[in-house]
Amino acid sequence: MGMKEPDFMKNGYAYIGEDEQWHIRPDAPEAAKEEFKKFMALVNPVPDENGIVTRY
Numbered sequence: 774m775g776m777k778e779p780d781f782m783k784n785g786y787a788y789i790g791e792d793e794q795w796h797i798r799p800d801a802p803e804a805a806k807e808e809f810k811k812f813m814a815l816v817n818p819v820p821d822e823n824g825i826v827t828r829y
Contacts, residue, residue, distance in 0.1 A: 795813065
């Protein structure tokens with residue numbers, strides 16, 4: 774089962790920049806910015822100091 778399309782994408786608040794990375798529009802509502810932040814953490818996890826990625 775895949776992930777559903779996030780609301781920030783459905784509502785047009787996200788875009789792919791010239792750097793070929795996803796970005797959130799500066800005028801997006803705070804809820805969309807928070808959803809974007811959480812989504813990016815899920816799809817691009819950052820390892821801890823031991824190189825371990827933990828998903829909750």
